[in-house]
Amino acid sequence: MTSALSLSLRDVRVTAPSGRMLLDLPFLSLPAGQSLAIRGPSGAGKSTLLHVLAGLQPVQRGEVLWDGTDLARLTETQLSTFRRLHIGQIFQDFLLFDELPALENAAVARLFAPRSARDSILQRADHWLTTLGIDPRDPRRVATYSGGERQRIAVARALAQNPAVLLADEPTASLDRATADQLTDDLIAAAQTTGLSLICVTHDEALSRRLNRVLTLSDGTPEAAHAA
Amino acid sequence: MLPETLTRLWADLPNAAQDTVTFVALLLPAVLIGIWVLRGLAPGALITSMLRRYAAVNLVFTGLVAVSVALGVGLIAQERGLRQGSARAADKFDLIVTAPGSEITAMLAAVYLQPTDLPLLNGAQYAEIAGAEGVTFAAPLAFGDSWQGHPVVGTTTDFITHLSGASVQGRMFADHEEAVVGALVPLGIGDEVVPTHGAVETMDEEDDHGHHDIHYKVVGKLPATGSPWDRAILVPVEIVWELHGLANGHTPETAEQLGPPFAPENFPGTPAILVKPEKLFQAYALRTEFSRADMMAFFPGAVLSQLHGLASDVREAMSLLTVVSQILVAAAILAGLVLITRLFARNLAVLRALGAAPRFLLAVVWSYAATLLTLGTVVGFGLGIGAAAVLSRILTARTSVQISATPGWSELHLAAAFLSLSLICALLPGLLAMRRPPLADLRA
Ligand SMILES: Nc1ncnc2c1ncn2[C@@H]1O[C@H](COP(=O)(O)OP(=O)(O)O)[C@@H](O)[C@H]1O
Ligand SMILES: [Mg+2]
Numbered sequence: 001m002t003s004a005l006s007l008s009l010r011d012v013r014v015t016a017p018s019g020r021m022l023l024d025l026p027f028l029s030l031p032a033g034q035s036l037a038i039r040g041p042s043g044a045g046k047s048t049l050l051h052v053l054a055g056l057q058p059v060q061r062g063e064v065l066w067d068g069t070d071l072a073r074l075t076e077t078q079l080s081t082f083r084r085l086h087i088g089q090i091f092q093d094f095l096l097f098d099e100l101p102a103l104e105n106a107a108v109a110r111l112f113a114p115r116s117a118r119d120s121i122l123q124r125a126d127h128w129l130t131t132l133g134i135d136p137r138d139p140r141r142v143a144t145y146s147g148g149e150r151q152r153i154a155v156a157r158a159l160a161q162n163p164a165v166l167l168a169d170e171p172t173a174s175l176d177r178a179t180a181d182q183l184t185d186d187l188i189a190a191a192q193t194t195g196l197s198l199i200c201v202t203h204d205e206a207l208s209r210r211l212n213r214v215l216t217l218s219d220g221t222p223e224a225a226h227a228a
Numbered sequence: 229m230l231p232e233t234l235t236r237l238w239a240d241l242p243n244a245a246q247d248t249v250t251f252v253a254l255l256l257p258a259v260l261i262g263i264w265v266l267r268g269l270a271p272g273a274l275i276t277s278m279l280r281r282y283a284a285v286n287l288v289f290t291g292l293v294a295v296s297v298a299l300g301v302g303l304i305a306q307e308r309g310l311r312q313g314s315a316r317a318a319d320k321f322d323l324i325v326t327a328p329g330s331e332i333t334a335m336l337a338a339v340y341l342q343p344t345d346l347p348l349l350n351g352a353q354y355a356e357i358a359g360a361e362g363v364t365f366a367a368p369l370a371f372g373d374s375w376q377g378h379p380v381v382g383t384t385t386d387f388i389t390h391l392s393g394a395s396v397q398g399r400m401f402a403d404h405e406e407a408v409v410g411a412l413v414p415l416g417i418g419d420e421v422v423p424t425h426g427a428v429e430t431m432d433e434e435d436d437h438g439h440h441d442i443h444y445k446v447v448g449k450l451p452a453t454g455s456p457w458d459r460a461i462l463v464p465v466e467i468v469w470e471l472h473g474l475a476n477g478h479t480p481e482t483a484e485q486l487g488p489p490f491a492p493e494n495f496p497g498t499p500a501i502l503v504k505p506e507k508l509f510q511a512y513a514l515r516t517e518f519s520r521a522d523m524m525a526f527f528p529g530a531v532l533s534q535l536h537g538l539a540s541d542v543r544e545a546m547s548l549l550t551v552v553s554q555i556l557v558a559a560a561i562l563a564g565l566v567l568i569t570r571l572f573a574r575n576l577a578v579l580r581a582l583g584a585a586p587r588f589l590l591a592v593v594w595s596y597a598a599t600l601l602t603l604g605t606v607v608g609f610g611l612g613i614g615a616a617a618v619l620s621r622i623l624t625a626r627t628s629v630q631i632s633a634t635p636g637w638s639e640l641h642l643a644a645a646f647l648s649l650s651l652i653c654a655l656l657p658g659l660l661a662m663r664r665p666p667l668a669d670l671r672a
Contacts, residue, residue: 084583112584
């Protein structure tokens with residue numbers, strides 16, 4: 001895998017076009033391979049922070065350093081390359097390609113990766129689907145799968161890119177309790193086997209309790225940051 | 229200097245080569261854009277997914293493109309088919325001499341066998357024409373009878389031999405009661421025909437439309453000429469005259485003779501004389517000689533060109549309409565593509581979030597659009613040619629002028645130009661998708 005990245009975020013501020021402050025974070029760091037839960041009420045800026053970490057949300061101020069690479073200084077194309085190489089993402093509502101089968105979805109990065117990387121993406125997609133209990137040979141389109149299965153396909157898609165960091169935005173929110181617990185186990189296990197950093201936005205106590213750190217946001221600012 | 233050489237080089241190329249080069253040149257922008265947009269990328273699976281996702285929208289879109297292309301292609305193919313068909317039908321008619329009047333009416337009667345009432349040329353006039361210098365033969369025509377809707381035309385073997393290119397199946401008529409039939413007449417050699425008077429309403433001097441008291445025996449069949457003459461039953465001009473109670477063109481001593489020379493005093497008159505000049509320059513001399521107060525001479529080919537010239541204004545107006553409609557369609561396609569692309573906004577944003585470069589979105593949107601447009605163009609091309617073929621078959625059945633609408637270079641050029649133009653237009657929704665910040669659609 002790509003070697004793990006450590007996060008160092010300083011003095012970051014994000015404002016809406018209206019001028020409203022969405023995120024004001026003086027400091028955040030996470031050693032490579034550690035995990036972080038981001039909690040807080042709805043509208044607190046949790047998703048905004050994840051988007052900043054993925055380089056999807058431009059910042060008005062501050063620096064977002066992944067092992068010394070400042071996202072704020074990269075161009076759009078450089079940012080997409082950075083994401084492709086280092087960042088895996090999981091969304092609350094899966095955001096799969098409904099008409100494609102599980103393997104095509106999990107290996108979707110193959111379509112825009114350089115030729116040399118395509119085979120290994122496919123192999124990892126196959127591996128992670130199998131590991132997560134999804135048959136990679138199943139030709140059904142993913143729209144026919146259950147919510148829990150679809151989220152596991154989304155996890156396989158993120159892991160197939162062999163990321164150093166896995167960003168998950170409320171990954172268990174649309175799942176029932178038992179399925180959510182299963183997915184939590186899967187995520188933690190995957191993070192441990194690959195050594196990646198895991199950053200989860202979650203309201204799920206069961207999930208946040210098992211991560212190294214917790215950051216609680218309120219109105220775009222941290223309430224308390226403490227080691228678990 | 230160089231442009232001049234190039235122009236000459238171009239002009240020296242065979243037509244097919246020019247057409248091929250033009251076709252490739254028109255298609256080239258599409259191909260180059262495709263190569264440039266897709267270099268190093270393989271969005272195929274996503275395109276399949278997008279096509280399946282909104283199948284109905286895609287189908288309607290492709291259908292609209294197809295109809296628009298079909299209209300342009302069909303119009304061009306049909307127009308050319310008509311022009312070529314009418315010209316081919318007139319091909320063997322070098323020079324026609326009639327009494328003064330409308331050349332078009334005379335041409336419709338003599339070449340296209342449309343029933344018309346033409347004034348007659350008399351025996352002296354015929355003799356003068358037949359005896360003029362440079363005339364290989366001068367064939368009189370006699371209309372008036374029909375058999376099951378097939379016109380019975382009286383003429384001479386000279387003309388039939390000329391018309392058929394000397395490849396008659398069986399033989400030429402050699403007797404008053406023998407007939408040679410056109411390729412589309414449902415009669416074989418040995419069959420007998422009893423003509424009905426009238427139905428082709430010229431030289432009508434009898435009141436009743438009864439059967440004539442004659443049985444023609446079919447002795448020969450002509451190869452197809454693509455003209456209304458393929459539907460005609462050809463008999464000696466003498467027998468048509470006789471059946472209508474007229475002199476048969478010969479003196480009592482030569483009463484059994486078929487064909488020229490005719491005796492002027494026994495010549496009942498003919499609505500048109502088909503003249504075969506020996507040489508081309510003589511054709512022009514003959515036309516001048518017989519264009520005068522008591523008769524007129526014309527080349528059917530020239531009359532057709534005039535007609536087509538008249539029609540060319542209409543044609544240009546139609547081409548302009550076609551181009552305008554293609555531009556409108558292109559604009560509508562563009563708007564449609566932008567809208568359809570919005571349907572996929574969230575999927576596209578996910579791709580960006582996963583690390584696809586902006587360029588990949590351009591490739592996805594463009595190839596998706598290119599797939600629909602190419603499919604629409606290809607289907608539309610087939611549809612246009614198909615529609616023109618059906619229309620041609622109907623026109624052929626109605627007029628007996630063999631009209632065939634086969635795909636030609638002009639249609640291919642139109643389709644290629646349309647495809648290239650629309651694929652260039654398809655870059656716009658791609659560029660829009662590429663520049664759109666992914667976050668807005670991701671949050672939606
Ligand atoms: N593009 C945007 N423009 C303006 N405000 C936005 C935009 N995106 C999000 N917001 C606002 O920013 C705040 C934080 O949003 P978000 O990070 O999604 O919150 P959370 O994920 O913690 O619920 C919310 O008040 C939301 O309405
Ligand atoms: Mg959120």
